Amino acid sequence: MPPKSTRGPDMRVTLAGVELANPVIAASGTFGYGVEFEEIVSLARIGAFVTKGLSREPMPGNPTPRIVETAAGMMNAIGLQNMGVRAFVEQKMPRLRKIPGAVVIANVFGFRIEDCIEVIRVLNDTPDIALYELNASCPNTSHGGMVFGTDRDLLLELTSRCKYIAARPVMVKLSPNVTSIATMARAAADGGADAISLVNTFLSLSIDIETRRSRIANFTAGLSGPAIKPIALRMVYEASQAVSIPVVGLGGIVRAEDAVEFLLAGATAVQVGTASYADPRAVENIATNLRRWCSENNVQKVADLTGGLLT
Numbered sequence: 001m002p003p004k005s006t007r008g009p010d011m012r013v014t015l016a017g018v019e020l021a022n023p024v025i026a027a028s029g030t031f032g033y034g035v036e037f038e039e040i041v042s043l044a045r046i047g048a049f050v051t052k053g054l055s056r057e058p059m060p061g062n063p064t065p066r067i068v069e070t071a072a073g074m075m076n077a078i079g080l081q082n083m084g085v086r087a088f089v090e091q092k093m094p095r096l097r098k099i100p101g102a103v104v105i106a107n108v109f110g111f112r113i114e115d116c117i118e119v120i121r122v123l124n125d126t127p128d129i130a131l132y133e134l135n136a137s138c139p140n141t142s143h144g145g146m147v148f149g150t151d152r153d154l155l156l157e158l159t160s161r162c163k164y165i166a167a168r169p170v171m172v173k174l175s176p177n178v179t180s181i182a183t184m185a186r187a188a189a190d191g192g193a194d195a196i197s198l199v200n201t202f203l204s205l206s207i208d209i210e211t212r213r214s215r216i217a218n219f220t221a222g223l224s225g226p227a228i229k230p231i232a233l234r235m236v237y238e239a240s241q242a243v244s245i246p247v248v249g250l251g252g253i254v255r256a257e258d259a260v261e262f263l264l265a266g267a268t269a270v271q272v273g274t275a276s277y278a279d280p281r282a283v284e285n286i287a288t289n290l291r292r293w294c295s296e297n298n299v300q301k302v303a304d305l306t307g308g309l310l311t
């Protein structure tokens with residue numbers, strides 16, 4: 001018998017040409033701008049982190065209440081509150097640059113395609129950003145309030161115009177609030193996306209029966225957390241069957257075993273969002289436990305799990 005390796009499993013994955021130490025990434029909107037987690041999570045021990053959504057100008061977000069806890073997750077209508085791309089570059093990037101091993105993915109959004117392009121232009125001039133995640137689930141006011149992520153043609157146009165000017169690989173984050181995720185995945189791929197990530201939150205409603213009003217000031221909100229995992233998993237499977245670019249899977253991951261399910265469904269890497277609210281160390285713990293799971297299950301390369309689902 002060949003001697004057993006003492007080095008442990010190879011946890012590296014390559015996402016759109018970017019090598020990550022492992023496939024576990026902190027999701028946008030649940031990990032601040034990374035620096036806030038510096039004391040809690042070792043950024044070198046997670047694959048990467050995604051910043052809060054960055055817009056051209058600072059945004060105050062929606063009025064409160066904008067968060068509701070649910071049976072197995074949470075609903076949020078934060079409204080993409082953020083400091084704006086220029087403040088991020090000036091105030092957060094200098095610190096992030098000094099954190100050894102931190103891989104920064106910048107999440108980009110805008111109300112019009114031109115806004116997204118402007119955010120990308122600012123980021124293009126900023127060193128040490130690994131890739132862009134384009135949030136395609138935001139309202140598009142110049143197109144009559146349509147949403148990029150639910151209109152195939154708009155998604156293709158958004159992707160191709162952003163990709164054209166982007167100095168880094170572009171990962172398009174898809175909305176799950178569609179009839180055919182395969183169609184949207186193909187639109188992003190046809191637009192030139194280097195990868196896709198899914199899912200964002202599911203449109204949802206919670207009613208206070210005493211007041212007979214929505215519990216959320218914005219009326220509807222996005223559902224995330226363990227409640228959405230089986231649906232997210234099905235969508236990741238369908239999307240990965242539809243395109244040949246890498247797929248990053250997320251939605252309700254709280255344990256390493258959840259991450260394994262997403263990898264088997266076809267994901268190259270995973271993101272962890274809501275779990276960080278219950279346990280701020282969740283992303284790092286999932287990365288550590290995924291390594292242990294691979295060791296215990298004789299998986300020598302985590303990348304070999306991708307698409308391993310038997311049908």
Ligand SMILES: Cc1cc2nc3c(=O)[nH]c(=O)nc-3n(C[C@H](O)[C@H](O)[C@H](O)COP(=O)(O)O)c2cc1C
Pocket residue numbers: 027028029030052053074076078080107135173199200201223224225226228250251252253271272273274275
């Ligand atoms: C409070 C909160 C804020 C979020 N903000 C963003 C955001 O700014 N941009 C984005 O693309 N996704 C955002 N998301 C969506 C998450 O990144 C993720 O797609 C979703 O929550 C599903 O994953 P989870 O079940 O692991 O949380 C946010 C989610 C939550 C809960």
